[in-house]
Amino acid sequence: MSAKLSVNLNAIAMLRNRRDLPWPSVTGFGRIALAAGAHGLTVHPRPDERHVRFSDLPDLRALIDDEFPQAEFNIEGYPSEDFLQLVEKNQPEQVTLVPDDPSQNTSDHGWNFADHAAFLTAIVKRLKRSGVRVSLFSDSDPAGIASAKATGADRIELYTGPYGGCHSDSGKAVKELEKLAKTADAARALGLGVNAGHDLTVDNLPALVRAIPDLAEVSIGHCLTADALEYGMATSVQRYLHACRQN
Ligand SMILES: CC(=O)[C@@H](O)[C@H](O)COP(=O)(O)O
Numbered sequence: 001m002s003a004k005l006s007v008n009l010n011a012i013a014m015l016r017n018r019r020d021l022p023w024p025s026v027t028g029f030g031r032i033a034l035a036a037g038a039h040g041l042t043v044h045p046r047p048d049e050r051h052v053r054f055s056d057l058p059d060l061r062a063l064i065d066d067e068f069p070q071a072e073f074n075i076e077g078y079p080s081e082d083f084l085q086l087v088e089k090n091q092p093e094q095v096t097l098v099p100d101d102p103s104q105n106t107s108d109h110g111w112n113f114a115d116h117a118a119f120l121t122a123i124v125k126r127l128k129r130s131g132v133r134v135s136l137f138s139d140s141d142p143a144g145i146a147s148a149k150a151t152g153a154d155r156i157e158l159y160t161g162p163y164g165g166c167h168s169d170s171g172k173a174v175k176e177l178e179k180l181a182k183t184a185d186a187a188r189a190l191g192l193g194v195n196a197g198h199d200l201t202v203d204n205l206p207a208l209v210r211a212i213p214d215l216a217e218v219s220i221g222h223c224l225t226a227d228a229l230e231y232g233m234a235t236s237v238q239r240y241l242h243a244c245r246q247n
Pocket residue numbers: 008010011043044051076098105106107137197198221222
């Protein structure tokens with residue numbers, strides 16, 4: 001049982017955007033993630049570019065092509081015309097369509113597949129013409145999966161926010177996990193692959209992977225970036241202390 005790991009670079013980009021300086025480098029941290037064994041990189045460009053910028057995408061595409069050709073690039077977002085053109089220009093291996101409003105702080109729900117059937121079907125058709133794998137962000141709702149399949153998509157990405165939000169309530173987490181597993185079962189039965197993401201952590205990931213044995217990929221950014229800061233802090237302070245001592 002193992003899922004592929006795609007590292008989401010949005011949190012790194014948000015930190016970089018605090019100042020007009022090139023660090024932390026989005027491409028640099030992408031390189032570190034892939035060199036450490038991550039299977040891919042994820043970005044979620046939003047219309048206001050408050051996280052990853054559109055100009056980051058060609059650099060990430062080139063990083064994968066030039067240095068890690070076995071890795072995958074996953075671009076997530078709401079399928080506006082601008083987003084679709086960004087995808088077509090940067091040729092990711094996978095695109096994940098998310099029903100985000102531009103004003104949303106972060107993604108907080110999946111598609112209502114029945115309500116958006118015609119819209120999604122046309123977009124999936126357009127994207128698949130350029131050879132990209134298409135995944136659709138999905139709530140834990142087995143009843144919606146037949147409509148997801150009917151769009152022509154290849155995979156769903158299970159929205160794991162409600163599961164990740166149960167970090168202090170193990171009983172609730174078990175219930176969320178059951179809903180995720182049932183939705184994954186419905187997807188598998190119809191031949192859809194299953195990805196998952198949002199608020200996944202080192203602590204809540206093992207139970208998810210056990211509950212969905214054929215989970216293809218998880219994309220993780222927020223907590224992984226928090227962990228990177230925590231586990232890199234002591235070394236960084238030591239380097240700065242060394243730089244302070246110049247006598
Ligand atoms: C679809 C999804 O769950 C992620 O893309 C999530 O929205 C991360 O994006 P932010 O880090 O920009 O919130």
